[in-house]
Amino acid sequence: MKKVIVSIAAVAMALTMSLSAFALPSPTVSGFVKGVSSAIDKDGTAVDIIVQTVAEAEPDFTAAEKKAIEEIKNEQKLREIMGSYWKNGMKLADIRDVKIKGDASLVTFPVTILFDVPGVTEKSNVAVLHFDTNVGEWEIVDSKAGDATIQAVFNSLSPVAFVVDADTAEAMESTVTSPKTGESGFPICAGVAIVVVLSGAFFWNFRKGNTLSE
Numbered sequence: 001m002k003k004v005i006v007s008i009a010a011v012a013m014a015l016t017m018s019l020s021a022f023a024l025p026s027p028t029v030s031g032f033v034k035g036v037s038s039a040i041d042k043d044g045t046a047v048d049i050i051v052q053t054v055a056e057a058e059p060d061f062t063a064a065e066k067k068a069i070e071e072i073k074n075e076q077k078l079r080e081i082m083g084s085y086w087k088n089g090m091k092l093a094d095i096r097d098v099k100i101k102g103d104a105s106l107v108t109f110p111v112t113i114l115f116d117v118p119g120v121t122e123k124s125n126v127a128v129l130h131f132d133t134n135v136g137e138w139e140i141v142d143s144k145a146g147d148a149t150i151q152a153v154f155n156s157l158s159p160v161a162f163v164v165d166a167d168t169a170e171a172m173e174s175t176v177t178s179p180k181t182g183e184s185g186f187p188i189c190a191g192v193a194i195v196v197v198l199s200g201a202f203f204w205n206f207r208k209g210n211t212l213s214e
Helices: 002-020 054-060 063-072 075-085 166-173 186-213
Strands: 035-040 049-053 091-100 111-116 126-132 137-141 143-146 149-154 159-164
Touching: 035 049, 049 054, 049 111, 054 091, 063 075, 063 091, 063 126, 063 159, 075 126, 075 137, 091 166, 126 143, 126 149, 137 149, 149 159, 159 166
Parallel strands: none
Antiparallel strands: 035 111, 049 091, 091 159, 111 149, 126 137, 126 159, 143 149
8 A cells, every 4th residue: 555655646747847847947147128119210200119128130240340349248347347327236147139120220329218118117227238240349329217217328339238226136137927926736736646646546446346345
């Protein structure tokens, strides 16, 4: 009897673990900026902007852009780039490739873009960095935090990094489903259900066997 119960529990545990593997991925860089609310150029003309994740844009990145993106993920490098703009507790929240859709020659820079960033408030301490492909370096652009938005002004477009304070980063993470917060109790319930069903079936067969023998 004990061997049977142990076997049932082992099967249930194995199935539960396999179900847990389907949990949503944890928040990573390139997960917080949701898109663009608006964008206008120097003349006040609306600009159509494309915002891509690093993975989506990677095939089109130059070697210099790829290197710069990997470097800025290192906190020490990020601190060096930001210099006096760096505040203790700041975190790299996202990296996006930002570019103009259509004929870029028709756009007059600078371009002001309003990004949708859930978790950000007007009190958030934010910084927006742009990789200037002309000089091969990251630059800090003018930016302003708003209600779930970050506004930034660009003189050219390419990879953009978003840096926020620790409290804002925590608020942003709460808007993204992760295994720790987003995994439902379904795997556990499924495991329990499996145990109940298999145990019930075993005892029913066991009892039926005894009844027949009697």
